[in-house]
Amino acid sequence: MTAVATPAPPVGGPRPVPWAKLAWVTWRQHRVALAGVAVLLGGLGLYLLIMGVRIHGAYLAVASCHPAGSAACEVTGRPFSSYYHTAQDMTAILQVIPVLVGVFVGAPLLARELETGTFRFAWTQGCGRLRWAVAKLVLLAIAVTAAAGAFSLLFSWYYQPFFAERFDGVLAPQLFALRGVDFAAWTLAAFAIGAVAGVLIKRTVPAIVASLAIWTGLALATALFLRKHYQASLLTRGSPGYSNPPWVFGQWYTGPNGAPVGQQTIRNVVAHAPESVQNSTNPNAVTAYLTAHHYTQWSTYQPESRFWHFQFIEGGWLLVLSLALLAATIWLVRRRAA
Amino acid sequence: MNVIEAAGLGKRYRRSWALRDASLAVPAGHVVALVGPNGAGKTTLLHLAVGLTAPTAGRVTVLGGVVPGTPAALDQIAFVAQDAPLYRNLSVADMLHLTRNLNRRWDQRRAEARLAELAIPLRRKVGRLSGGQQAQLALTLALARRPALLVLDEPLSSLDPLARHDFMASVMAAVAEDGVSVVLSSHVLADLERVADYLILLSAGQVQVAGEVDDLLAGHRMLAGPAEAAGDVAERLAVVHVHRAGALAHLLVRSNGAAEPAPSGWESSPVGLEELVLAYLREPGAAALPGPSARATQDSGVPA
Amino acid sequence: MTIDKRIDSAGGPGERGQDAAIAFRLDHASGVPTYLQLVQQVEHALRLGYLGKGDRLPTVKEVVSSLAINPNTVLKAYRELEHRGLAAGRPGQGTFVRGAPATAGLAELTTLRKSLLAWLRSADAAGLDEAGMVALFTSALRDFHDRRGEAPGPVPRGDAGPGTAAEGAEGVA
Numbered sequence: 065m066t067a068v069a070t071p072a073p074p075v076g077g078p079r080p081v082p083w084a085k086l087a088w089v090t091w092r093q094h095r096v097a098l099a100g101v102a103v104l105l106g107g108l109g110l111y112l113l114i115m116g117v118r119i120h121g122a123y124l125a126v127a128s129c130h131p132a133g134s135a136a137c138e139v140t141g142r143p144f145s146s147y148y149h150t151a152q153d154m155t156a157i158l159q160v161i162p163v164l165v166g167v168f169v170g171a172p173l174l175a176r177e178l179e180t181g182t183f184r185f186a187w188t189q190g191c192g193r194l195r196w197a198v199a200k201l202v203l204l205a206i207a208v209t210a211a212a213g214a215f216s217l218l219f220s221w222y223y224q225p226f227f228a229e230r231f232d233g234v235l236a237p238q239l240f241a242l243r244g245v246d247f248a249a250w251t252l253a254a255f256a257i258g259a260v261a262g263v264l265i266k267r268t269v270p271a272i273v274a275s276l277a278i279w280t281g282l283a284l285a286t287a288l289f290l291r292k293h294y295q296a297s298l299l300t301r302g303s304p305g306y307s308n309p310p311w312v313f314g315q316w317y318t319g320p321n322g323a324p325v326g327q328q329t330i331r332n333v334v335a336h337a338p339e340s341v342q343n344s345t346n347p348n349a350v351t352a353y354l355t356a357h358h359y360t361q362w363s364t365y366q367p368e369s370r371f372w373h374f375q376f377i378e379g380g381w382l383l384v385l386s387l388a389l390l391a392a393t394i395w396l397v398r399r400r401a402a
Numbered sequence: 403m404n405v406i407e408a409a410g411l412g413k414r415y416r417r418s419w420a421l422r423d424a425s426l427a428v429p430a431g432h433v434v435a436l437v438g439p440n441g442a443g444k445t446t447l448l449h450l451a452v453g454l455t456a457p458t459a460g461r462v463t464v465l466g467g468v469v470p471g472t473p474a475a476l477d478q479i480a481f482v483a484q485d486a487p488l489y490r491n492l493s494v495a496d497m498l499h500l501t502r503n504l505n506r507r508w509d510q511r512r513a514e515a516r517l518a519e520l521a522i523p524l525r526r527k528v529g530r531l532s533g534g535q536q537a538q539l540a541l542t543l544a545l546a547r548r549p550a551l552l553v554l555d556e557p558l559s560s561l562d563p564l565a566r567h568d569f570m571a572s573v574m575a576a577v578a579e580d581g582v583s584v585v586l587s588s589h590v591l592a593d594l595e596r597v598a599d600y601l602i603l604l605s606a607g608q609v610q611v612a613g614e615v616d617d618l619l620a621g622h623r624m625l626a627g628p629a630e631a632a633g634d635v636a637e638r639l640a641v642v643h644v645h646r647a648g649a650l651a652h653l654l655v656r657s658n659g660a661a662e663p664a665p666s667g668w669e670s671s672p673v674g675l676e677e678l679v680l681a682y683l684r685e686p687g688a689a690a691l692p693g694p695s696a697r698a699t700q701d702s703g704v705p706a
Numbered sequence: 707m708t709i710d711k712r713i714d715s716a717g718g719p720g721e722r723g724q725d726a727a728i729a730f731r732l733d734h735a736s737g738v739p740t741y742l743q744l745v746q747q748v749e750h751a752l753r754l755g756y757l758g759k760g761d762r763l764p765t766v767k768e769v770v771s772s773l774a775i776n777p778n779t780v781l782k783a784y785r786e787l788e789h790r791g792l793a794a795g796r797p798g799q800g801t802f803v804r805g806a807p808a809t810a811g812l813a814e815l816t817t818l819r820k821s822l823l824a825w826l827r828s829a830d831a832a833g834l835d836e837a838g839m840v841a842l843f844t845s846a847l848r849d850f851h852d853r854r855g856e857a858p859g860p861v862p863r864g865d866a867g868p869g870t871a872a873e874g875a876e877g878v879a
Contacts (some may be wrong), residue, residue, distance in 0.1 A: 078477040078506045085503035092496060093489065180490075184483035185540075188452050190476050190505035190547065433776055567774050574770035578777040596732075596740060596775045674737075 081191040086199035094204060097169045101208060104165065105215045108158070115154075116222035119147045123225035148231055151223065155238050158219065162212060162247060163279045166254020169208050171271040173200060174397065175262030197397040201259060201390055209252045216247035234371045235311035237287040244375035249382035254279045256389035263396045286378070294377045297364045302351065312365040320358035333359060403466040405430040405551050405583045406451050410460030413446050420446040422607045424460070427692065428585070428600060430550075432614075433577060435598030436587040437679060442604040444587040445484065448555050451585070452481040465550055477506060480544035484555045486537045490529030494539060497528060501543045513546035516572075534565025538572065545576050552576070554586040558593050570597055595675050603679055610682050611690040615675060618690060622678055625653040627668035635665055642688045643681035654681040656690070727761035727803075732773050740775055744783035748792060752803070763793060763801040 091098070122144040129137040174197070177183040187193040220243045226232055232239055240246060258275040265271040292313050303315070319325040334342065337353050344350070351361065366374070404427050411424040421443040428434055436444050449455045450462050453471025468475045488497060494517065502508040517524065520538050528536065537557060544552055552573070558566045574597060576582055588594050601618060603611035611618065622642070625635065629651035632644055640656040654673060664670035682688055728751055730744055738746070751757040766780045784801050787793035794804045829839050 078473055080473065081504060081506060089500055089503050092492070092500060096491075181483065181485070181487040182489055184454060184481070185487050186504070187454060188476065188479070188481040188483075189501065190473070190507070192471075192473055192476055196504070570774035571771050574774055574777060575767050578765075578767040578770050578780075596734075596773075596779075599776050599778055 078190065080195060083199060086191065086196065087203055089196075090200045090203045094169070094173070094200075097172070098204075098207060101165050101169060101211060104161070105211055108161070109215055109218050112154070112218050112222040115147070115150070116218075119144070119151070119222065119225050122147055123228065126229065144225070144229070148226055151226060155223075155242065158242055159238060161215075162241075162250040163254045163276060163283070165208055165212060166251045166256075167258040167272055167275040167279065169204055170255035170258025171262045171275050172268045173204065173259055173262055174393070175266060175268040175271040178263070178266040178400075179268055193397055194394065197394055201393060205252060205255055205386075205390065208255050209248050212251035213245070213248035216243055219243060219247070233310055234368050235366055235374070237291070237311075240291070240371075240374070241283070241287065244372065245379035246375055246382075249379040249386075250279075250283065252386045253282070253382045253389075256386040256393070257282075259393045260389045260396070263393050263400065291374065291378065292366060294374050295366065295370060297366055300363055300365070302361050303363055310365040310367045312363050314364035316362055317354070318360050318362060325359070330354070330359065333357060403430045404428060405432075405434075405466075406462065406464055406585065407467070408450075408460065408462040411447075411450065411457055411462050412459035413443075413450060413455065414458040419458075419607050421450070421604075422459075424604075424609045425691075426602065426609060426612055428602070428612075430465075430583045431581065432583060432600040433574075433598050434583070434585040434600040434602060435591070435594035435615075436585060436602045436604065437591050437594065438587075438589065438604035439683070440589050442589075443607040444589075444604055445555055446607075447604065448481075448553055448585070448587060452479055452553055454481075478550040479553060480547045480549035480551070481553045482537075482540045482544050482555065482557060485560060486540035486557070488528045488536060488540060491527060493525055493527055494522060494531070495524040497539065497543065498524075498546075501546070505547050507548050509546045509548055513542050516542045516545070520568075520572075532565075534561050534568065537561055537565065537569055541569065541572055545572075545580075545582075548580065549582060552582050552584045554584070556587055556589070558588060558590070566593065573597070591676050591679050601675070601679075603682055605683055605686060609691065610686070610688070611679070613690060613692055618678060619673060619675065621656055621658070621690075622673045623655055623657045623664075623670050624673045624677070625655055625664055625668045625670055627651060627653075627665075631667060635668065638665070642690075643685045645681075654678070724762045724800075726764035726768060727757055728763065730764070730769055730773060732775065741779045741783040741786065744769075744780065745786050745790075748783075748787055748803075749790075752792065757803050759803055759805065761803045762799075763787075763803065765800055 126137070126141045126144050129140045131137065174183075177186060183193075186196060189196075223232075223239065223243075227234060234240065234243070241250060254275065257278050258271065261275045261278070262268070262271040265274060292311075297314075303312070317325050317327075317330050319329070333354065334350060337350070342350070354361070406426055406428040408424050408426040411421060411426075412419060413421045424443075424447065436447065438444055446455070450457055451464055451470055453469075453475060456471075462470060464470055464475055465478055468478075470479075489500070492500065498510065498513055502510060514524075517539070520535070520542075522531065522535050522539060528539065531539065537560075541554075541557075554573070557569060561569060570593075573584060573586075577584060586594065599615050601611060601613065601615050602609060627635075627650075629646050629649050632641075632646070632651045632653060635641065635653060635655070636644075639653075642654040642656060645652045645654075654677070682690065728748065730747055732740060732743060736743070748757065748763070763784070766777050766784075769775070769780045770777050784793060784795070787801075788795065791805055792803065793801050795801045826839065829842070834842065
């Protein structure tokens, strides 16, 4: 459609440029990055799909095998176990996907314009820098978050049999971050961190590096220190057991007087136990011996039932953080001088 | 209408002032040459006028009182920054489409006609065009927005002589066709002498000369005569610059035109624009600015 | 100063329906103001017969497209040509040649040329070089105009004297 020029501007100032046109601009300028994300998530998704079908098939074989625990069923269960080991590798790889997707789309967004000087072109067009920035940030944020969300649904389906067989608990740190709303939330946070780093640092590669470092630090701090405090942890005697593997993050012993004792003390006590106890095949023999001598094991843990509760807490504060960073980015664009 | 109006305009970066106490009243319908040495503050002044940066002191308005950077100003002003920044990995056609989508007013037919005339292929990536072609593309995009004011920051500095000529020819054709006002900066005056009818000379962040070229040239004369008599002349006429070579001295003086006779013993001749600018650059204390009465109206008047 | 008789390719016939009959060129080093160079080129073309009555002069856009000069300069030149009665603008169509500067008949021209050559031979015998001859001629020309009470016309090229260059800068605003 060709537009013929109108010599005089409309009375009362020009109408703002419609969002649809800005959507095209966003798409055209960032289609390489978006295509990269599509290829990455699409490729991994295809793998999850293919493997997931096999895993579900192997699980069906295991689940329908009677009697459970027999030698024959153990043989049936071998493929399933080997899939589990492969899945651990996949889980490790997927830990970095949110930061890769978010930072490589978010950091160059403004950094490249500032670095190459093209912002002097973009910010003097009739659209104005605010509307331009808002369109790009919002549209790309939605795109990466939605893609990540869809991917994490696929991953949940893929891993479901291992949860069913109690191989892992849902609160296990490496798995918690890949499912529910967490995966999408961390991706959005990476995008927001990348965007604000880009506008502050004004150079693409340093902005990417800084964003990767900040996100990684935040993710590690959350998984190791913050997440366990979302709700008051529960305390129990002994080990909470493996029937519903919860997230256990603290275990210690107390001695006869009730004070905590170190691992070395426990080892000394066990070393004095009779041979029959030490070499027993019963896993509870050692624990029974310790209990008889008034050594109690304690565990702090979070139960599996709190999975969604934690997902929404973590997703919530990540969302608030992301929105704050994106708002800061827009404010910085407004203020940024030539 | 004044296309750029500034009062006490200043911009400070960290500790130094890139532009200080600049006051201007540039009338519309002119081709304005903004000249000065490197670092004089030309780019700063242009960035303030197009809204890329905000003033530290004073104020500036464009197109009859509009604040730079507001939608009304952005709509009417097209800016080509130094080295014509464009998205290098986009094709020419994509750049047209993108610019069209970022503006309310767009003349696609004209843009395509210009590019065809210049033999710039639509399918080629911008990064693969020559420097001259990129500059012409940036100009095409700016003109297709049908602005009231076209601002160009050192558009010629990275172009070869033929590309420079073609670029300026395109700008002048646009002025002839659309009546667009143009402000362009350069540190090489010779590039702009033939095209400019309004001159602003910036030196060390301050406006030294501002006015219509015809008025400036008519208001200055070059006197040649005995060096020892130079002091007497200085007492009676406003001397801008004295250049002594042995017994002969050349004085650049402000006068009321050719009608005023030269002092006896002195020969008077008109001044070229480049000579005028060089003389003022050598005398940082001198200035040729329109008087206060001229600022409110469009008539720039004879320099005071 | 050369005149191109070729049709100016910058504008083309287009809507005008008639090609421009003259293409201008610019001499940056001559010291003569741009608008005056355009006027002189038109006058020269008229004298030599390259331009005739009714021929179309290039549009302002055509001129600035090929020379890269300010459109006001072209307007100033065309106004001066109108002032001298040599051209007239037709609204919506362009500027057209109206008349030719007053010039002598062919026989007179031949006689004048002969006496001029004789003068040149005398000047050469007296020891004047070319620059000296031009300076002498220019000075006499100015005296002649002063006595006739007219404003001096455009100064021919090559005059480097300080006093006489003043006339080149005067113009119709």
